Amino acid sequence: MILYKNKNLPIKLNEKIDYKDIDLLRKFITDQGKIISRRSNGLTAKQQKQLTKAIKRARILALLPFINKD
Numbered sequence: 001m002i003l004y005k006n007k008n009l010p011i012k013l014n015e016k017i018d019y020k021d022i023d024l025l026r027k028f029i030t031d032q033g034k035i036i037s038r039r040s041n042g043l044t045a046k047q048q049k050q051l052t053k054a055i056k057r058a059r060i061l062a063l064l065p066f067i068n069k070d
Helices: 022-026 045-060
Strands: none
């Protein structure tokens, strides 16, 4: 019998991901400005698509940088 570990989802299943919530979006971006993969952050496929769209919208509206220059 195989036991699977329950994932701790960082976002609730029915929670809406908004492009204006910059603090939430920054948790899913690396120092280089890349979007963290679904495998690493533990989101569902639907949540990952919503997250990606929200990050890209925030970048276009200049709420998030495309790349981090340090």
